[in-house]
Amino acid sequence: MNWTQTFIPTLKETPSDAEIVSHQLLLRAGLVRKLTGGLYTFLPAGLRVLRKIERIIREEMDRAGGIEVLMPALQPPEIWQQSGRYETARDVLFKVKDSAQREWVLGPTHEEVITHLCASEINSYRQLPKCFYQIQTKFRDEIRPRFGLMRAKEFVMKDAYSFDASDDGAMASYKRMYDAYTRIFARCGLRAFAVEADTGVIGGNHSHEFMVPAETGENDVVYCETGAYAANIEKATSRGPVEATPSDGTGGAPEKFATPGVVTIDALAAAPHSIPASRQIKTLVFLVDSEPTLFLLRGDDQLNEAKLMARTGAVNARAATAEECAAALSAKPGSLGAVSGVPEKVKVYADEALRGARGMATGANEDGFHFRHVDIERDIRVTQWADLRTVRAGEACGASGLPLKIRRAIEVGHVFKLGTKYSDRMNATFLAENGTRHSLVMGCYGIGVTRTLQAVIEQSNDKDGIVWPVAVAPFEVCVTPLGVAAGSPTRAAADALVAELEAAGIEVILDDRDERPGVKFKDSELVGFPLRVGIGEKSLAKGELEFKPRGGVLEPVMVADAAAKVIAWVQAGRAGLR
């Protein structure tokens, strides 16, 4: 392929609307262009990378027993109503109307479609297990598209769905996909690791996310350096706060005291009251499926809303407004408490870290007053104890006991064991060997293909541009003659080398642009080809070409040896050695 015959519009300057390095490089290296927020055109070089990642995914999915299909992006709303997600996923569903004003849904994911298919096509345990996958464009009405391909309204996803006759079978399918994902990311040259994850709106009871460590990621991952534990912060647990919860109460009854104007944890912790945050009980009011509900945490802890959703089983939940708090209890936020004045029907969830807490302070449910000497188990009607707090760095790992750490990461894949959530609702059943009817046991597995592409760039770049792993580079080799005129010695040597490499199946681009050397060198580094072979008059006169691995040092190579050396270098790269 000649550079002048394709289209790689590089940019010398950084576009002003790209914030993170991978987004800047996507644009600067001429891989994509924005149509509008969250919508991108893949240009030839970007498309080549996308296709290579897809090929790796297909190979590994096929190897893991996956069966490729292609489902419609346009879907009838009825199946979404049947699964219940027409409501729960409402915020991300793109809806369109046809000329008869009938509504359709643009698929953000395909549990409904595949379950509908299997409901009619799978009838017997003899047809199981099955694992279907597709690579397809998804549509999500993202509240805030961000960072180029990282979070887009339209993106390419590999999604897979397993169907088993039993829970054990489903676990085996889950494990096969988990292992396939590990291989896929490794083959893409990504350093990714699996963490325990919350299941969110997809549902299910067992889940891992595949994370690429990056400061620009949108997730916080809690992990133990021993490798004993890693989890998304939405799910993570520990042995509890570093500072133990006070259990040294006076034994006296709760005592109301005046705290005019004190409406924050910090204010109560400051003079004159000087009650440490760890000795306070924080009272939060949420509307859980429209029901006012109390959540009690230690003053220095943060409520984890993913845990709130999981523990309550809520479809929708949000913090109550000041007015709603006042209506449910008798005070505004800042003076709320659960010692008295909580209507019998209001549920009170208390965080496990508060178990046994004595001598605590909390709002008196009366503006301007707090209680002290509160013993939670004696003085508060707790409906349910639950893990609700967000883990903080430094807390002891539940497995190893060592301090946990927290780092940012990009989620590139997510595997779920779904169980029978969808098959139950959509009547996807089969007859077992003994003639009884059962719901199919499902799993679902996603990889953000376009996001993975950008994650590779985010993880693999330097001051000059992208440093592609050989396995996903748009071209493996860039041949750069400094003189391109037909018949010139440099052009002749370049043409000969390219022909030999192409014959050997190497993906090579010939930079045949009539540009100054500096421009060509800068561009080859910006786009990030793994290997550049420079051909200049001076070295050619000595019978040499210049072999320059991206990020490595320049090395002269004899013309006669060049092709063999390049081929060996690329093949080593394909094997994952670089």
Added chain:
RNA sequence: CGGGACGUAGCUCAGCCCGGUAGAGCACUUGGUUUGGGGCCAAGACGUCGCAGGUUCAAAUCCUGUCGUCCCGACCA
């Protein structure tokens, strides 16, 4: 949806405070020159200053509204 920033040439940006002729660099076209790390010289083309109202003799500039982009939060592969 809440908070913030910004919309001027293909790109990066200046001009706006303090109203009066629309600018620079890069990119592009032509010619010359140069030729191992984003050259140099000359000439040229490229703009409804996001859009709509308003104030004014006069608006890129001031006011109002609106649309869009980007960042921070809630959502997710």
